[in-house]
Amino acid sequence: MPSDPFTQNKTALLALGGHRVWSLMVTLFGDLAQEHGSTIDGPTLSAVMAEMDIRPEAVRVALHRLRNDGWISSEMCGRTGLHALTATGHHETTQASARIYASPAPPSESWRLALTQDAATSDDMIARGFLTLLPRIYLGDVSTRAPSDALILEGTPAPDWLRAEISPLMLDPEYAALLPILQKVEQTMQRGMLTPLQTAVLRCLLVHNWRRIVLRHPALPAALLPDDWSGHACHKLIDTLLARFPRPTLSVILPS
Structure with a gap:
């Protein structure tokens, strides 16, 4: 059994499912290389994906798909491949990021x-x-x-019966599955205990598991949701953890 907190939490986040390699890659580029002009070189991309237990051939297939979809562009610099979001990929990533990285909103009754x-x-x-x-x-x-x-x-003011009916429509079971893992990360991992490579991997898995739920429902005011809706707690923890583990500079992710 894995014993260190990083491996334990990485394994738990991966075990949630829904991790298509191309989709993980979209999350990774959206988190680390969203700025115009940012690129992820081949060795760095390979190292991050390998740390997530993804085979090299799966990485190549995912890159090929994203290039065909017009999401990522690739070019060679000497013998090293450089990969970046295309204009289309950047536009769609920016739109999604407004929701993914939004801070928890104050409660609203309207x-x-x-x-x-x-x-x-x-x-x-x-x-x-x-x-x-x-x-x-x-x-x-x-x-x-x-x-x-x-x-x-x-x-x-919304009656309790209406709020209870809305909760499953807002994917409460999926948030409930994510919540204890986020709590474990928050309890066991502190800033400064990870390498840049581990930080990149942890952020990718946190953001990926969050975005694959939050982008599938609208942002409703708290007045329409039960107080114990798991999405509230997940949002607060995601906000806390991404601040605790700021995105590393691309140039330092791969150990020299």
Whole structure:
């Protein structure tokens, strides 16, 4: 059994599942190389992925896919490959980062219910930031913009039964699975105890497990969620841990 805290926590984060190599790579570039002009060289990328127990052939396949998708560009500098986000990859990463790295919002009691004329507008309402409660009925933050022909009702204090019904729609079981692992990381790992390579790996796994949940539901005000909704605690811990382990400089990740 692994004994050091880094290995234990890395193993627990990897065990949550949902870790396609190309998706992990998207998280890694979004966390370490989002600034314009930033590149990750081949040896550094290989070292980070190897520390996450990913085989070299899987890394090559993932890079090939992301290049074909127009997400990552690669070029040679001498005998070393340099990889960077494309304009498309950078744009989509920046949009997602606004949600992924947002600090926990102060509790808000303001919300709204929207009733639309046609159930076919569901995709549009979700894109606007609403949660589908029932066909044609949506819930959202008071600032969420609805179509001009929608009926808007400003929310009164939400009853407990409604908040309980919303909780599973906001992926509470998945947050509940992540929460004890984040708590373990917070309890067992302190700033300064990791190498730059380990820090890059830990951040990637923290951000990846967080983003694969948080990007799948809208940001609803606390008034619509139970006090014990696991997403609240996960958000606070992610914010704490990313501040505790700031992203390392790319040039120092690979041991010399």
